[in-house]
Amino acid sequence: MTEGHDVQALSDLDIHVYEAVASQAVESGGGGANLGGIVRAAGLTEEEVRASLARLMEQGYVVPYGDGYGLGPHTFEVEY
Numbered sequence: 055m056t057e058g059h060d061v062q063a064l065s066d067l068d069i070h071v072y073e074a075v076a077s078q079a080v081e082s083g084g085g086g087a088n089l090g091g092i093v094r095a096a097g098l099t100e101e102e103v104r105a106s107l108a109r110l111m112e113q114g115y116v117v118p119y120g121d122g123y124g125l126g127p128h129t130f131e132v133e134y
């Protein structure tokens with residue numbers, strides 16, 4: 055992610071998926087979040103989550119992590 059990315063520019067859906075990745079990563083002890091866990095945590099369809107993850111990865115908010123996803127570099131905090 056480049057400097058100047060503004061989390062407020064993300065859609066509500068993308069923020070929701072980002073928060074689901076963050077919560078799953080914390081629950082796994084700092085590891086990655088798997089797709090099934092993200093879908094359950096987000097309460098969205100797998101198709102919606104996959105599309106959102108693709109957008110979040112393209113922008114650097116989420117990165118591949120093992121068999122799942124992790125958080126990319128960021129300059130903001132997520133509260134949940």
